[in-house]
Amino acid sequence: MPNADPPFDARERAALCDLFERVGPDAPTLLDGWTTRKLAAHLLLRERDALAAPCLVLPGPPARFAERRTIALMGRHEFPALLARLRAGPPFGFFRLRWVRDFPSLNEFFVHHEDVRRANGLAPRADLPADMEHALWRNVARGSRFLSRRLRGTGLDIGWAGSPQRITVRAGEVAAELSGSPGELLLYLFGRQAAARVGILGSPHAVRTVQSTRFGM
Incomplete structure (x- = not known):
């Protein structure tokens, strides 16, 4: 059907x-x-x-x-x-x-x-259907290089928290890893860094560089 x-x-x-x-x-x-x-x-x-x-x-x-x-x-x-x-x-x-x-x-x-x-005070959605999560992850993978184009001085990996899904967006000798659910990662990449529930791992320099970069359109 x-x-x-x-x-x-x-x-x-x-x-x-x-x-x-x-x-x-x-x-x-x-x-x-x-x-x-x-x-x-x-x-x-x-x-x-x-x-x-x-x-x-x-x-x-x-x-x-x-x-x-x-x-x-x-x-x-x-x-x-x-x-x-x-x-x-x-x-x-x-x-x-x-x-x-x-x-x-x-x-x-x-x-x-x-x-x-x-x-308006509403919490992140914890009940997104699996097919929506996968669709959002595909869009993270498709759009992350463009949306992170202003990042300089560090590489960037992105991982779907709780899954083996992981992509290298920007290669570098030193890299930070952005980790979260697909929806939260998408929000971060579209410049909603303050609102997105993500983790950033890496050296202090790499983490600071990612945090100070303006992501998005």
């Missing part, structure tokens, strides 16, 4: 929208100065504004353009309307492609779900 479970990104999308409804439009997130209203608008803009979406990951004028479009979207739609459109999923096109859903979209919704959870 075919698997009837929804795709991983759809699970996180639905759970995040449920949480948005619980905490309301003005709740904090881990993103400095961002409310849940702004985060919902950001997620909608990413999928539905072909002009502004590429600017979300660019600095300078493109970033300011995306910011203006996000604010305009917040002004046009009340929070329930933003959530209704977000729940509906991406329109036909790029964001419906399977690899997009499994990789960047799963990352986007998982990380932002945790941005809201942890800023």
